[in-house]
Amino acid sequence: MARPPIRIGILGAGAMGAVHAAAYATMADVEVVGVYSRSAARAGATAAICRAEPVLEAARLIEDPTIDAVDVCVPTSLHANHVMAALDRGKHVFCETPFAASADEARQMLGAARRARCLLQVGLLMRSAVEYEYVKALTQSGRYGCLLSLSTWRLGSYLRRTGVDHKPHYGDPSTELLTFDFDFIRWVMGMPHRLSAAAVQGEGRSPGEISAVLAFADGRQATAIASGLMPTGSPFTVGFRALFDDAVLRLVTVFEDGPPTVTFTLSDHQRHDQPVGLAPRNPYATELRRFVDCVRGEADPGLLDAERAVEALTLSLATQRSLTEGCTVAIG
Numbered sequence: 001m002a003r004p005p006i007r008i009g010i011l012g013a014g015a016m017g018a019v020h021a022a023a024y025a026t027m028a029d030v031e032v033v034g035v036y037s038r039s040a041a042r043a044g045a046t047a048a049i050c051r052a053e054p055v056l057e058a059a060r061l062i063e064d065p066t067i068d069a070v071d072v073c074v075p076t077s078l079h080a081n082h083v084m085a086a087l088d089r090g091k092h093v094f095c096e097t098p099f100a101a102s103a104d105e106a107r108q109m110l111g112a113a114r115r116a117r118c119l120l121q122v123g124l125l126m127r128s129a130v131e132y133e134y135v136k137a138l139t140q141s142g143r144y145g146c147l148l149s150l151s152t153w154r155l156g157s158y159l160r161r162t163g164v165d166h167k168p169h170y171g172d173p174s175t176e177l178l179t180f181d182f183d184f185i186r187w188v189m190g191m192p193h194r195l196s197a198a199a200v201q202g203e204g205r206s207p208g209e210i211s212a213v214l215a216f217a218d219g220r221q222a223t224a225i226a227s228g229l230m231p232t233g234s235p236f237t238v239g240f241r242a243l244f245d246d247a248v249l250r251l252v253t254v255f256e257d258g259p260p261t262v263t264f265t266l267s268d269h270q271r272h273d274q275p276v277g278l279a280p281r282n283p284y285a286t287e288l289r290r291f292v293d294c295v296r297g298e299a300d301p302g303l304l305d306a307e308r309a310v311e312a313l314t315l316s317l318a319t320q321r322s323l324t325e326g327c328t329v330a331i332g
Helices: 015-025 040-049 058-062 076-088 103-116 130-141 178-189 283-295 306-325
Strands: 006-011 030-036 053-055 069-072 092-095 120-122 147-155 194-201 207-215 221-227 236-244 247-255 261-268
Touching: 006 015, 006 058, 015 030, 015 040, 015 283, 030 040, 030 058, 040 053, 053 058, 058 076, 069 076, 069 283, 076 092, 076 103, 092 283, 103 120, 103 306, 120 283, 120 306, 130 147, 130 178, 130 236, 130 247, 147 178, 178 207, 178 221, 178 236, 178 306, 194 306, 207 306
Parallel strands: 006 030, 006 069, 030 053, 069 092, 092 120, 147 221
Antiparallel strands: 147 236, 194 207, 207 221, 236 247, 247 261
């Protein structure tokens, strides 16, 4: 006997809302009831992807008693209001990253989830990307010894007014970009002992490119670089270098027109830059599938729990403090 579908409302019909709509459209046990946007054109276009109704008032979806879950893809500054409203009405919530811009907002959302006893999951995307998951597995297995050092980068032009990915509502790189890599670093290495950061200024004397160095109590380290100041002709590029006792893995992902170009290699004491053969996987579809399974009670919600997003936010806020005060910040 077929199970009743999980009924979902999507708040937000921008690029990320469309990605989520496409992912849900592939799930036979999910029904997207409606897609909200203040723009009728955007709501209609995104709703068509998943055969849903375009909606111009978020409250229609949040207050609909037949909806099981709400997927929040609006700008970060609007997350708290929509997330807490949905939780207060007994809805499970999936919230896109960045989760929150402040510790107060994060605590309020966590408090609302606890009161409602509902799921609050966050799009910690790197945990669903096969290359990042592979580093996590190697760290746990000890196959190449200890993970000694991790370097990450996330380089775009979104802070340039002429950048193809420019959005006026985007935050500075400490939250808009570093959140993803801080979560990855914390996931595979734990919480650092201290953090120091330096930045190149963008427009308005705000941070445009940030370098953060994370030191661990046992002597290991991680470095994360995030930029919104790349030339507009330079494609958005992300990657990492993971140094183990006996191997190093390198990932470079370049986003241009069409699917990203991915180069993922491993070097050890016998081989140099050998391709790592992993089956490709859509990380957005993977994380949303997990969310649906968690709503059904068929998966562990711990992987994408909002507490993990708060830990990443802690590092983003420590970065901001380090830049403002010109100091090294103790974590915890």
